[in-house]
Amino acid sequence: MSTIRVGIYTRKEIRAVFHGEYKHGEEVVCGEKIICEAGWYVPLSEDCSFSLMDVTIGIDFHWERNETQTFKGSLEVMKAKKGELTAVNVLDIEDYLQSVISSEMSATSHMELLKAHAVISRSWALCKIQRSLKGSAFACHESEGKRICWYGSEPHEGFDVCADDHCQRYQGLRAKDHKNAIKAVNETKGEVLCQLGVRSEELGVKEYVICDARFYKCCGGVTEQFETCWEDTHFDYLVKVEDFTKERRNDLTTEEGAREWILSSPEAFCNTNDKQILSQVLNDYDQETIDFYRWKVVYSQDELTALVVRHAPQLGKIIDLIPLKRGVSGRIYELKIVGENDSIIIGKELEIRKWLSNSHLYSSAFVIEKDSNTFTLHGAGWGHGVGLCQIGAAVMATKGYTYKEILAHYYPNTEIKLGIRN
Ligand SMILES: [Zn+2]
Numbered sequence: 001m002s003t004i005r006v007g008i009y010t011r012k013e014i015r016a017v018f019h020g021e022y023k024h025g026e027e028v029v030c031g032e033k034i035i036c037e038a039g040w041y042v043p044l045s046e047d048c049s050f051s052l053m054d055v056t057i058g059i060d061f062h063w064e065r066n067e068t069q070t071f072k073g074s075l076e077v078m079k080a081k082k083g084e085l086t087a088v089n090v091l092d093i094e095d096y097l098q099s100v101i102s103s104e105m106s107a108t109s110h111m112e113l114l115k116a117h118a119v120i121s122r123s124w125a126l127c128k129i130q131r132s133l134k135g136s137a138f139a140c141h142e143s144e145g146k147r148i149c150w151y152g153s154e155p156h157e158g159f160d161v162c163a164d165d166h167c168q169r170y171q172g173l174r175a176k177d178h179k180n181a182i183k184a185v186n187e188t189k190g191e192v193l194c195q196l197g198v199r200s201e202e203l204g205v206k207e208y209v210i211c212d213a214r215f216y217k218c219c220g221g222v223t224e225q226f227e228t229c230w231e232d233t234h235f236d237y238l239v240k241v242e243d244f245t246k247e248r249r250n251d252l253t254t255e256e257g258a259r260e261w262i263l264s265s266p267e268a269f270c271n272t273n274d275k276q277i278l279s280q281v282l283n284d285y286d287q288e289t290i291d292f293y294r295w296k297v298v299y300s301q302d303e304l305t306a307l308v309v310r311h312a313p314q315l316g317k318i319i320d321l322i323p324l325k326r327g328v329s330g331r332i333y334e335l336k337i338v339g340e341n342d343s344i345i346i347g348k349e350l351e352i353r354k355w356l357s358n359s360h361l362y363s364s365a366f367v368i369e370k371d372s373n374t375f376t377l378h379g380a381g382w383g384h385g386v387g388l389c390q391i392g393a394a395v396m397a398t399k400g401y402t403y404k405e406i407l408a409h410y411y412p413n414t415e416i417k418l419g420i421r422n
């Protein structure tokens with residue numbers, strides 16, 4: 001059995017209710033307890049659970065609120081900084097996944113889509129436990145007139161994953177956990193995505209190498225490769241995939257290729273407006289935006305200047321945006337921003353999306369149309385585009401593809417393996 005350590009929250013004191021008997025050192029505890037020091041609380045039987053009060057969910061989102069959450073497994077209270085305590089839930093990874101898939105995926109999702117996500121989430125969680133996620137955390141290379149940054153995932157200290165969207169949303173045992181999510185986790189029990197034919201030899205045991213199975217909302221017709229978004233390392237399974245059945249040969253790394261591609265709306269798995277399918281992937285608050293396969297953002301020169309000035313006040317009024325390098329899906333990873341006083345080259349894809357929007361631009365796969373006072377960005381897709389396209393996967397499931405076919409489509413050169421040790 002693999003266990004995972006989930007950090008729930010950090011507080012001055014932890015208010016808990018134990019439903020059933022828990023071993024705490026030499027004592028057995030039950031019922032309400034205000035915990036003011038570090039320690040372990042281990043359930044004495046399978047049907048025990050414990051609740052934590054005032055857990056904040058949706059931090060920094062408009063639906064942020066506090067609620068009581070209930071958990072299986074053990075509670076570890078750890079010392080944190082500034083005399084505070086962190087509540088960590090230690091539980092079986094399969095129980096963790098049931099909750100995650102229920103929280104992250106809609107109850108109306110197709111079973112094959114849920115199963116694909118269960119395998120991805122399990123692979124991701126095991127990578128987190130092994131601290132073997134590919135790519136480093138935030139890195140930034142700045143030189144004269146150039147700023148190339150990417151944003152990886154910092155490991156947590158003292159636990160494997162947090163319970164919020166930074167890692168995977170985990171809300172413990174919930175009355176509304178849906179049967180299908182639980183079924184999808186059970187039916188893929190222990191299955192992880194591994195690199196084809198690649199094994200590591202840690203501890204003298206040959207092991208398959210688990211994939212860093214990334215995903216996002218919509219590729220825009222073609223998926224991107226890892227190195228366009230993060231550091232310059234190549235992974236055989238995070239490469240260009242054309243998100244359709246008919247093969248085409250557009251070279252989207254060129255300006256002409258990207259322009260023709262983005263200004264058209266080619267057939268692709270993720271080229272859909274089917275609300276029933278979109279609702280499987282997008283949370284309610286996201287469903288208002290359905291124009292993400294192809295999208296458009298219009299800025300006046302002043303608006304664009306105001307956005308860029310936050311990062312580079314020295315540029316002055318912005319007079320041009322020039323894509324210098326595009327990845328295989330047309331996503332720009334080096335963009336030259338020309339101002340009246342100076343210019344700068346920025347990358348990679350997320351940095352570009354942050355600079356050109358108050359939050360994030362949908363993607364960095366865009367072409368620019370300029371007239372006297374306006375900049376129109378015509379774009380494709382939503383997210384970094386590396387790995388599985390969630391909208392495309394939902395459409396594939398509806399068309400009758402199995403989760404194994406869906407995973408093989410978005411992650412070439414992989415195989416699904418059972419029972420990877422951690
Ligand atoms: Zn996290």
Ligand SMILES: [Zn+2]
Nearest residue numbers: 219270389392
């Ligand atoms: Zn797609």
